[in-house]
Amino acid sequence: MKITVTENIFIKAFQDAGRYEQFSYEGLKALFDFLEEFSEDTELDVVGICCEYSEYTTEEELWADYSDYDNIEDISEATVTLPLSNGGVIIQSF
Numbered sequence: 001m002k003i004t005v006t007e008n009i010f011i012k013a014f015q016d017a018g019r020y021e022q023f024s025y026e027g028l029k030a031l032f033d034f035l036e037e038f039s040e041d042t043e044l045d046v047v048g049i050c051c052e053y054s055e056y057t058t059e060e061e062l063w064a065d066y067s068d069y070d071n072i073e074d075i076s077e078a079t080v081t082l083p084l085s086n087g088g089v090i091i092q093s094f
Helices: 007-016 025-038 046-052 059-065 072-078
Strands: 053-056 081-083 089-092
Touching (some): 007 025, 072 081
Antiparallel strands (some): 053 089
16 A cells, blocks of 8 residues: 655654654755655655755754865765755765
8 A cells, every 4th residue: 555745744754753853844845855856656764764865054064074075066976965945955875
């Protein structure tokens, strides 16, 4: 049996799994939009998403993990980056 996951169901799944703090509300919306567009017919795996993607809210956090790169464009060439309007970014682990 399958259900269609809406944005609200997606966000609530993170709340129910105790993972709501892992991403901002804006970050969850961006992840939902990205996954909906590029991942057809997949199961919703909250823990898997939390392991595969990280949200950085400040440049200091980002460069602490990616100091080998000169700029965000270089990171974008290596993996998925989802810029957020609040100045943060979500990066797919690689």
